[in-house]
Amino acid sequence: MTDITSSLPPVARAGRFLAGEAxxxxxxxxxxxxxxxxxxxxxxxxxxxxxxxxxxxxxxSLDIILGYAGIVSLGHAAFFGLGAYTVGIMARSGWGxxxxxxxxxxxxxxxxxxxxxxxxxxxxDLTRLMITLGVASLLHETANKLDWLTGGADGLQGMxxxxxxxxxxFDLYGTTAYVYALSVLFVVVLGLRILVHSPxxxxxxxxxxxxxxxxxxxxxxxxxxxxxxxLAAVIAGIAGALLAxxxxxxxxxxxxxxxxxxxxxxxxxxxxxxxxxxxLGAIVFRFAQDAISTITPQYWQFWIGMGLVILVLAGRDRxxxxxxxxxxxxxxxxxxxxxxR
Amino acid sequence: xxxxxxxRGLMKSFGGLIATNDVSLQLPKGARHALIGPNGAGKTTxxxxxxxxxxxxxxxxxxxxxxxxxxxxxxxxGLGLTRTFQINQLFPDLTAIETVALAVSERxxxxxxxxxxxxxxxxxxxxxxxxxxxxxxTDRMTEQTRYLPYGKQRLLxxxxxxxxxxxxxxxxxxxxxxxxxxxxxxxxxxxxxxKDVTVVLIEHDMDLVxxxxxxxxxxxxxxxxxxxxxxxxxxxxxxxAVYLGEGEV
Numbered sequence: 001m002t003d004i005t006s007s008l009p010p011v012a013r014a015g016r017f018l019a020g021e022a023x024x025x026x027x028x029x030x031x032x033x034x035x036x037x038x039x040x041x042x043x044x045x046x047x048x049x050x051x052x053x054x055x056x057x058x059x060x061s062l063d064i065i066l067g068y069a070g071i072v073s074l075g076h077a078a079f080f081g082l083g084a085y086t087v088g089i090m091a092r093s094g095w096g097x098x099x100x101x102x103x104x105x106x107x108x109x110x111x112x113x114x115x116x117x118x119x120x121x122x123x124x125d126l127t128r129l130m131i132t133l134g135v136a137s138l139l140h141e142t143a144n145k146l147d148w149l150t151g152g153a154d155g156l157q158g159m160x161x162x163x164x165x166x167x168x169x170f171d172l173y174g175t176t177a178y179v180y181a182l183s184v185l186f187v188v189v190l191g192l193r194i195l196v197h198s199p200x201x202x203x204x205x206x207x208x209x210x211x212x213x214x215x216x217x218x219x220x221x222x223x224x225x226x227x228x229x230x231l232a233a234v235i236a237g238i239a240g241a242l243l244a245x246x247x248x249x250x251x252x253x254x255x256x257x258x259x260x261x262x263x264x265x266x267x268x269x270x271x272x273x274x275x276x277x278x279x280l281g282a283i284v285f286r287f288a289q290d291a292i293s294t295i296t297p298q299y300w301q302f303w304i305g306m307g308l309v310i311l312v313l314a315g316r317d318r319x320x321x322x323x324x325x326x327x328x329x330x331x332x333x334x335x336x337x338x339x340x341r
Numbered sequence: 342x343x344x345x346x347x348x349r350g351l352m353k354s355f356g357g358l359i360a361t362n363d364v365s366l367q368l369p370k371g372a373r374h375a376l377i378g379p380n381g382a383g384k385t386t387x388x389x390x391x392x393x394x395x396x397x398x399x400x401x402x403x404x405x406x407x408x409x410x411x412x413x414x415x416x417x418x419g420l421g422l423t424r425t426f427q428i429n430q431l432f433p434d435l436t437a438i439e440t441v442a443l444a445v446s447e448r449x450x451x452x453x454x455x456x457x458x459x460x461x462x463x464x465x466x467x468x469x470x471x472x473x474x475x476x477x478x479t480d481r482m483t484e485q486t487r488y489l490p491y492g493k494q495r496l497l498x499x500x501x502x503x504x505x506x507x508x509x510x511x512x513x514x515x516x517x518x519x520x521x522x523x524x525x526x527x528x529x530x531x532x533x534x535x536k537d538v539t540v541v542l543i544e545h546d547m548d549l550v551x552x553x554x555x556x557x558x559x560x561x562x563x564x565x566x567x568x569x570x571x572x573x574x575x576x577x578x579x580x581x582a583v584y585l586g587e588g589e590v
Binding site: 195197217219 | 392414415418419423424430431432434435436438439440442443444446447451452453454455456457460466467469470473474482501502
């Protein structure tokens with residue numbers, strides 16, 4: 001393989017290298033085929049699958065700022081919750097169309113993201129943790145106090161969510177919810193796949209690795225971070241909106257601290273700065289939560305914590321190598337395809 | 342003729358400490374100028390003032406006759422004032438292609454493009470390769486920077502700065518820490534920088550200074566002690582006393 005490429009002129013080689021970085025892998029294609037295929041199987045699990053897709057979308061949005069731009073946040077639930085309440089309030093006031101609701105949720109969360117982004121531009125990781133945490137707490141308390149609008153501690157009652165595209169009503173099994181959430185996740189990932197290989201995406205990685213140098217080669221660091229933070233907020237808002245629409249309910253829970261913490265755990269589990277890390281993490285996290293809480297309802301958090309400690313101590317790279325070996329044994333064809341790339 | 346870079350009475354004080362004291366430099370286009378001085382002479386502060394990391398207490402900085410004193414770091418880079426770093430400041434996860442493409446995309450005004458892949462619009466890759474080629478980096482351009490040998494990283498450090506197409510390039514100890522065997526390559530790369538670029542070399546290494554520079558400013562305690570050609574500086578007894586005599590050479 002190297003023989004063929006090394007005879008090319010450097011410009012062509014560089015172009016080929018960059019194209020190769022952005023190419024679809026077989027694993028990726030396989031993942032989406034299986035994910036959409038699941039709409040026809042395991043009907044009783046579709047609600048869980050929908051939840052996973054939503055958590056994955058939320059995690060992917062955090063990955064943009066944490067994994068790519070290097071901004072740590074313990075308050076990402078602020079945008080998630082704002083999105084959820086936006087569609088919730090719209091649906092209660094009679095605007096139940098899901099897609100326009102999503103758009104509105106993205107806009108409101110994006111506006112909040114834009115204005116709060118200025119607070120996270122400066123300061124160390126610790127400052128950023130505190131500021132994001134603070135913004136989320138403020139929003140939580142605001143939603144709690146504005147009970148005429150949000151229902152306060154009781155949650156938002158009486159959401160009437162219409163059918164998706166005017167045709168697909170939300171069913172009891174959650175099949176519509178799953179396909180709807182998965183489709184939104186797919187579209188977002190399609191967009192982000194382009195973004196992470198664009199000059200903008202590369203600039204974010206550069207800023208994460210070395211903001212000092214990024215600035216010194218002419219990258220307007222603050223502008224890029226504001227854009228990234230706003231975009232992440234938009235996507236988190238959409239994720240929150242999906243949850244409210246598919247569950248027909250929004251309560252203070254969407255703004256709770258544990259949401260922000262969970263989504264960070266999801267990224268830690270799945271790996272940050274790789275786009276699919278959030279999806280993988282969401283699957284593992286949610287299934288583990290489900291499986292462990294069936295076995296030991298009271299102590300599932302203990303086991304999740306234990307798993308995290310092992311993950312961190314053993315190192316993800318090592319576990320990945322083991323995982324790849326197992327996959328290689330089980331599915332030699334895919335492994336060969338991957339190796340050939 | 343306008344000067345490429347000029348400072349007028351540049352001052353910077355931190356509380357009671359005067360780090361830069363009335364520095365006035367005049368560098369014509371294409372100059373090869375060295376800035377030398379013992380540790381603590383204020384070289385770093387001066388670079389930070391020139392590049393916009395610090396704001397001067399008083400004084401002016403002019404790039405091609407334009408006052409850039411109030412502009413931010415990246416705006417100055419956009420106008421053509423770029424620096425390199427004494428300790429490598431690179432992006433460990435990015436390859437050499439990606440690193441240089443960042444600078445090229447940004448300068449071509451495509452840095453904010455998020456809807457297309459790097460290098461698919463405009464002559465980005467052509468320029469990237471041109472720069473990498475100049476520094477003999479094309480062989481390993483698809484490896485992440487962290488895996489490059491130190492000497493190659495040192496070259497990339499200069500390459501990415503040159504990719505911003507500077508009018509004035511500030512080189513902060515370009516050969517710092519480079520092992521003997523790889524030194525010559527760096528020195529040659531510095532000597533071969535494009536003639537129309539004004540180069541300011543901030544350096545401890547007298548070999549490099551005398552070989553490369555046409556004129557020298559000696560900085561002591563934040564102020565310019567003396568300025569002159571290489572021969573004049575070599576002969577100046579004061580310079581010997583404060584700098585060359587310290588046994589640092």
